[in-house]
Amino acid sequence: MDQIALLPDWLDPETLLTNLGPWAFWGAVAIIFAECGLLIGFFLPGDSLLFVVGIFIAQGFIDLQLWIAATILALAAMLGNLTGYWIGAKAGPRLFEKPDSKIFKKEYVDKTHEFFDRHGNRAIVLARFVPIVRTFITAIAGVARMDFRRYFIYSAVGAVIWAAGLTVAGYFLGNIPVVKENLEAMILLIVFISVIPIGIEYLRHRREKKAAAAEGITDED
Numbered sequence: 001m002d003q004i005a006l007l008p009d010w011l012d013p014e015t016l017l018t019n020l021g022p023w024a025f026w027g028a029v030a031i032i033f034a035e036c037g038l039l040i041g042f043f044l045p046g047d048s049l050l051f052v053v054g055i056f057i058a059q060g061f062i063d064l065q066l067w068i069a070a071t072i073l074a075l076a077a078m079l080g081n082l083t084g085y086w087i088g089a090k091a092g093p094r095l096f097e098k099p100d101s102k103i104f105k106k107e108y109v110d111k112t113h114e115f116f117d118r119h120g121n122r123a124i125v126l127a128r129f130v131p132i133v134r135t136f137i138t139a140i141a142g143v144a145r146m147d148f149r150r151y152f153i154y155s156a157v158g159a160v161i162w163a164a165g166l167t168v169a170g171y172f173l174g175n176i177p178v179v180k181e182n183l184e185a186m187i188l189l190i191v192f193i194s195v196i197p198i199g200i201e202y203l204r205h206r207r208e209k210k211a212a213a214a215e216g217i218t219d220e221d
Helices: 013-037 046-059 066-096 106-119 121-129 133-143 148-173 183-220
Strands: none
Touching (some): 013 046, 013 133, 066 148, 121 133, 121 148
């Protein structure tokens, strides 16, 4: 399998999992939890890691049934989100009001806040597919005191679609010769496909905004 050049060597999913040996799967679980719940995990390779986990299960490098692995990874993503919500609810306001630091840059928070305000409940699902945003939006939801029941439901849906979905995709697609030989291109394709819902939501938001502006002009007339 060609190395994924999109990431530095120490963050390359294949290298990471290979170096972890028999602990590869549980290392992946820890990384998914950290990226989804711990604010310092925003740089971790979530999408590509899940895909490679699926490939490694298919190859037998990770000795675990697919449905068990997918369930555990979805739970890790879910628990990560709940942890992020708790961090936001308890410490978020004090943390995010601080000036820029090397890790918590205000631009990350502003970008996530705008995303959350624009998409509301659906943001929790959609954000799963947007690097950096998926890390910070959990805390933003906690800061905003989003209704916990709604947050829990949307987080669970997003966790299954994202974590389980990409793992299953890696399992069934990763050993197809054209995919195996062009893994870097496949990762780029995954990123592209993952942002399609965001683009659709953005266009819908623009249409609604234009329609509202047009109605305002009509009312004035």
